[in-house]
Amino acid sequence: MKALWRSGEPFVWLTGGALGIALIMVVGLVGLVLVNALGFFWPSEVVRVTLSDGSALTGQVAERESVPGRPGQYRVKLQVGNRDLVGADFVWADESRITTRERPRDVVAVERTEWGVLIGTIRELREDGRVVASGPAVWEAARPRLAEAAHVRAEIRRVETGEIGTINRLQERIRLAMRRLELRGTTGGAEIDALRAQATALQARYAQQEARLTELRRRQTASLVVVAEGGKEKEQPLSQIVRVSFPNRMGLLAKSGYYAARVWEFVAASPRESNTEGGVFPAIFGTVMMVMIMSVMVTPLGVLAAFYLREYARQGAFVSVVRIAVNNLAGVPSIVFGVFGVGFFIYFVGGTIDRVFFAEALPTPTFGTGGILWASLTLALLTIPVVIVATEEGLAAIPGGAREAALALGATKLETTLRVVLPAVMPSILTGLILAMARAAGEVAPLMITGVVKLAPSLPLDGVWPFVHLERKFMHLGFHIFDVGFQSPNVDAARPMVFTTTLLLLGLVVLMNAFAIVLRNRLRRRYASAAV
Amino acid sequence: MTPDVSVVAGLRSMDADTAILESAMVEIEHLSLWYGTKQALRDISMSVPKHRVTAYIGPSGCGKSTLLRCLNRMNDLVDGVRVEGRIRIGGTDVHDASVDVTELRKRVGMVFQKSNPFPKSIFENVAFGPRILGVRNREDLAGIVERSLRAAALWDEVQDRLADSALGLSGGQQQRLCIARAVAVEPDVLLMDEPCSALDPIATAKIEELMLELKASYTIVIVTHNMQQAARVSDYTGFLLLGELVEFGVTRELFTNPKNRKTEDYITGRFG
Numbered sequence: 094m095k096a097l098w099r100s101g102e103p104f105v106w107l108t109g110g111a112l113g114i115a116l117i118m119v120v121g122l123v124g125l126v127l128v129n130a131l132g133f134f135w136p137s138e139v140v141r142v143t144l145s146d147g148s149a150l151t152g153q154v155a156e157r158e159s160v161p162g163r164p165g166q167y168r169v170k171l172q173v174g175n176r177d178l179v180g181a182d183f184v185w186a187d188e189s190r191i192t193t194r195e196r197p198r199d200v201v202a203v204e205r206t207e208w209g210v211l212i213g214t215i216r217e218l219r220e221d222g223r224v225v226a227s228g229p230a231v232w233e234a235a236r237p238r239l240a241e242a243a244h245v246r247a248e249i250r251r252v253e254t255g256e257i258g259t260i261n262r263l264q265e266r267i268r269l270a271m272r273r274l275e276l277r278g279t280t281g282g283a284e285i286d287a288l289r290a291q292a293t294a295l296q297a298r299y300a301q302q303e304a305r306l307t308e309l310r311r312r313q314t315a316s317l318v319v320v321a322e323g324g325k326e327k328e329q330p331l332s333q334i335v336r337v338s339f340p341n342r343m344g345l346l347a348k349s350g351y352y353a354a355r356v357w358e359f360v361a362a363s364p365r366e367s368n369t370e371g372g373v374f375p376a377i378f379g380t381v382m383m384v385m386i387m388s389v390m391v392t393p394l395g396v397l398a399a400f401y402l403r404e405y406a407r408q409g410a411f412v413s414v415v416r417i418a419v420n421n422l423a424g425v426p427s428i429v430f431g432v433f434g435v436g437f438f439i440y441f442v443g444g445t446i447d448r449v450f451f452a453e454a455l456p457t458p459t460f461g462t463g464g465i466l467w468a469s470l471t472l473a474l475l476t477i478p479v480v481i482v483a484t485e486e487g488l489a490a491i492p493g494g495a496r497e498a499a500l501a502l503g504a505t506k507l508e509t510t511l512r513v514v515l516p517a518v519m520p521s522i523l524t525g526l527i528l529a530m531a532r533a534a535g536e537v538a539p540l541m542i543t544g545v546v547k548l549a550p551s552l553p554l555d556g557v558w559p560f561v562h563l564e565r566k567f568m569h570l571g572f573h574i575f576d577v578g579f580q581s582p583n584v585d586a587a588r589p590m591v592f593t594t595t596l597l598l599l600g601l602v603v604l605m606n607a608f609a610i611v612l613r614n615r616l617r618r619r620y621a622s623a624a625v
Numbered sequence: 626m627t628p629d630v631s632v633v634a635g636l637r638s639m640d641a642d643t644a645i646l647e648s649a650m651v652e653i654e655h656l657s658l659w660y661g662t663k664q665a666l667r668d669i670s671m672s673v674p675k676h677r678v679t680a681y682i683g684p685s686g687c688g689k690s691t692l693l694r695c696l697n698r699m700n701d702l703v704d705g706v707r708v709e710g711r712i713r714i715g716g717t718d719v720h721d722a723s724v725d726v727t728e729l730r731k732r733v734g735m736v737f738q739k740s741n742p743f744p745k746s747i748f749e750n751v752a753f754g755p756r757i758l759g760v761r762n763r764e765d766l767a768g769i770v771e772r773s774l775r776a777a778a779l780w781d782e783v784q785d786r787l788a789d790s791a792l793g794l795s796g797g798q799q800q801r802l803c804i805a806r807a808v809a810v811e812p813d814v815l816l817m818d819e820p821c822s823a824l825d826p827i828a829t830a831k832i833e834e835l836m837l838e839l840k841a842s843y844t845i846v847i848v849t850h851n852m853q854q855a856a857r858v859s860d861y862t863g864f865l866l867l868g869e870l871v872e873f874g875v876t877r878e879l880f881t882n883p884k885n886r887k888t889e890d891y892i893t894g895r896f897g
Contacts, residue, residue: 407704494741498803501697502754502810503731512753517744 126599129592134355136348139200139212139340141322142171142186143193150184151200151212151322153340155585160187170585174202174210175321182209183585196341203319204335206246206365209586211329213321219328221314231317235331238315242331249309254551256302260295262557267292273453335365359593368547368577369587373594378552379465379545379567380534380601386469386563387476387533388526394473395480395529396522402481403488404510416485423478431539434471439463439543459564463544465553466563471543472536476529483528487521488514523613527606534602537571545572547580570598647674650814650844651696656710658691660703665691667868668710673814673861678836678845680859680876682852684891688868689848693816696846697733698726715813731758734807734843738819740799742791742806747774747783750791750802754810769809776842777805778835797828804835808843815839817847821854833858852892856880864888 097103141151152171160166168187176182203211217227218235226234267288274284313332320326338351362372398419406412443460451459460466491514499509537545546566553565574594581587649672658666665688673679681689691700698719700706712719719729731754742750751770752760760766770787774780779801783794791802800820807815817836821829836845836858849855855862856876863873864885872879872888883889 492739492741494737494739495743497699497702497737498735498741498743498806499753500702501699501730501735501737502757502806503727503729504753504757505727508757512756513743 123599126592126595129589130596133589133593134352134359136202136338136340136343136351138196139202140171141195141197141200142191144186145190145192149322150186151197152184153202153212155183172210172585173322174212175325175327177208178321178325178327179323182583198339198341200339200341201319202338202340203317203329204337204370205329206333206335209366209370209583211319211321211327213319213327216318216320216326219316219318225315235315235317235337238331239334239337242313242315242334245309245312246332249306252302252306252309257299257306258551259557260299260302264292264295267295269453276453360597364548366586367582368573369581369583369590373568373570373573373597375549375552376568376570376573376594377597377601378554379549380570380598381605382553383465383469383472383540383567383569384530384534384605386465387472388530390470390473391476391480391529392522392526395477395525396484398477399481399484399488400510400514403485404514419478419481423482426538427475427536428538428542430471430475431542433474434467434539434543435463438467438470443467462564463542463546463566464564465544465567468540468544468567471539472533475536475539476532479529479532480522480525483525484518484522487518487524490521491517520613520617523609523616527609527613530605530609531602534598534605535571537569537575540569540572541575545569547572547576570594570601574598647677649673650675650715651846652711652713653692653695654711654713656692656695656708656712658688658695658700658709659707661705665868666695669870670710671863671870671873673844673846675844676840676842677860678840678847678858679861679863680855681846681848681863681865682850682855682891683865685850687865689863689865690818692865693818693846693848696814696816697730697735699730699735701726731810732812733814733816734810734812735816736800736803736807736818736820738822740796740803740823742794742799742802744790744792746788747791747794747802748787751805751809754806758810773805773809774802776808776839777801778831778838779805795828797824797831800824800828800832801835804832804839808839813844815843815845817845819848819850822850829854852880864891866891 137153137155139151139153141149143149150171150173152173154169155172156170157167158170160168166187166189168185171184171186172182173179173184174182197214199214201213201215205211215231215235218225218231218238271285271288274280274288279285313330315331317329317331317334317337318326319329336354343351359372360377361374363375364373365371402412402416402419406415439461443458443462443464447455447459447461495513495517496509499513500506504512544566546568549566549568551562551565553562553567554560555562574591577587577594578591651673653672654670656666656669657664669692681692683689694700695708695712696714696719700708708720714729714733717724743753745753748770751773752766755766755769760769771780771784774783779798782798783789783802791799794802800823804815804820821832824832833854836847839845840860847855847859859876861874862876862879864871864879864883864887866887872883872885874884879888880892883892
């Protein structure tokens with residue numbers, strides 16, 4: 094026994110075991126996310142089951158589990174869709190009560206912009222209330238019309254959010270300009286007249302776009318009649334159809350195409366149905382932009398602070414206390430940073446900016462409310478200890494000889510710092526930045542009170558001057574996960590979104606980190622590997 | 626500005642017949658130095674002759690490095706240092722208020738015990754000093770770098786990889802690179818603080834050879850632990866003990882015929 098202990102083997106087992114447990118937990122978590130997320134977009138077949146009481150259900154099998162309290166018995170969760178017809182998307186069916194199962198070939202799954210998926214069989218195609226096609230000919234007739242409908246829908250959306258949105262913002266700008274003049278006591282004169290003329294011109298532009306919208310809407314006349322389980326008929330306007338598929342007819346190739354289309358929609362489109370369907374593009378955009386603004390803020394600040402602490406401050410009790418305080422800052426609950434962000438950045442700084450520069454808009458706040466700038470600043474504050482600590486460690490690792498050598502050559506302290514110390518500490522700074530970015534991308538709590546919203550009407554970066562709108566609220570993947578998972582009205586439909594969004598956020602963090610790591614390694618290689 | 630002051634080298638402890646008339650580059654008068662309350666140098670007076678190699682020897686902690694670092698005021702970087710007495714280099718008092726310490730250090734180059742190249746390319750290491758002096762022209766810099774590397778007998782080994790990191794060089798090469806870096810700004814005096822203590826015998830021999838070549842252009846002051854080295858390369862040697870300059874004189878004289886009992890004990894290995 095003693096010999097065994099002296100051999101050191103048990104300690105090797107202990108260390109290996111610790112690493113093993115850590116790995117199992119990480120791999121398990123990532124695996125769980127992967128399995129749940131990757132399978133979600135794969136089209137599952139639609140089954141029609143008849144129950145022992147004679148009723149029938151048609152839907153996609155979403156889940157299978159053992160019945161609680163009755164071992165050996167299972168039940169399946171069917172996504173029957175047709176929320177507008179039957180009330181609930183999902184129905185549980187005990188397998189003991191299922192008498193027959195079949196896979197009807199003609200069953201169709203229609204994804205819609207509203208009310209979720211519609212499952213049934215196509216009966217006919219109508220245009221202006223007249224039947225254009227029925228029976229097997231419907232699909233051939235409907236396909237070009239579906240493409241046309243999608244095109245019109247995109248056009249309507251472009252007009253609504255692009256053209257009319259711009260007009261609205263310009264009108265608001267004119268209103269504010271007039272209000273500003275009014276605050277100064279000007280109620281008439283050339284300036285006001287000019288603004289009024291602009292407003293009239295905008296009104297004309299608006300009327301034009303409005304007419305165009307009406308025109309476009311008039312073209313949306315076609316509809317598809319679908320018979321749902323139980324014989325109920327639903328006349329579904331083509332304008333609200335996102336995608337039509339025949340899950341039981343699809344081969345592997347068709348399924349792969351469907352999968353790719355769904356994945357693309359997920360990363361590139363805006364959310365629908367209170368975020369439970371559609372894509373998460375605004376959230377990806379908001380997350381990346383917020384992390385970038387945060388990086389731009391936190392890096393110079395943290396690096397400069399670390400330089401003062403290590404290079405200039407007289408090392409003593411006070412500096413030690415400051416250093417401990419900075420390290421402990423990393424242990425403050427993130428929500429506390431959020432509260433500080435609300436109190437200091439939003440109310441104090443933002444409120445002051447509003448009073449000084451945006452007085453005409455009050456009482457509507459401009460910067461005095463949550464926005465991407467304040468959220469980024471709050472996170473910069475949260476992550477600054479990480480950058481300071483990493484930079485300080487890097488500075489401590491630079492051999493003192495390098496500084497002495499530069500000074501002995503007649504360089505000033507500033508020249509030494511900028512030309513010798515800063516390049517040498519660059520890899521450590523990037524390490525700090527990597528850690529800060531990973532932390533910031535996953536943080537949710539402080540964002541909830543400093544500017545993240547469930548659904549942001551516009552991105553913080555767009556084509557309207559001044560292009561970058563730091564005062565705007567934004568969407569964030571981390572908050573999206575919370576919102577979809579816990580605040581959603583349709584939990585069953587939303588749950589897969591939680592996993593896919595988590596996977597996406599993970600991927601995003603890995604991507605941003607990979608970029609920073611490549612950059613750091615390139616810097617390291619330039620300064621060779623030999624021990625200093 | 627360098628008055629051709631002829632002084633007797635080794636003012637103390639030298640007989641008139643062994644005294645050699647040399648032109649002094651560095652003159653130290655009654656120099657004392659304290660780290661806080663601890664006195665590290667006690668009333669040292671001597672002069673370092675121009676274009677000669679002068680060595681300081683002595684046991685660890687005797688103050689020889691401290692004395693060396695007084696010459697380019699590197700001791701200023703240490704907290705709580707107090708200096709009394711005068712040091713003149715080329716006739717200028719280095720502690721004079723009008724002296725810019727960075728200017729002084731450009732005239733008094735230094736090579737350290739541990740080779741300390743910057744984590745930059747070989748070229749940038751040598752070009753660092755000239756760049757600080759304001760040389761911007763790429764061709765001028767290339768010329769200075771080549772001349773300095775040739776002066777440090779390193780050119781043939783590195784001319785094909787000037788853009789590579791200096792940290793990839795061997796220990797001896799790194800130390801010669803540090804010498805090239807120091808001579809690139811053309812100082813009057815070159816201080817070397819135990820430059821070979823971390824090197825193998827072959828690299829040490831190369832550096833010693835180099836010192837003998839460099840003394841044609843520079844005044845060299847070297848601190849060494851190694852008495853054989855002092856005997857081989859130096860023209861003058863000073864023996865320090867507990868912050869005092871016990872004996873200073875022509876190297877051959879000091880090693881063969883020491884005037885002071887303590888010097889004799891040290892060089893014969895009775896302590897140290």
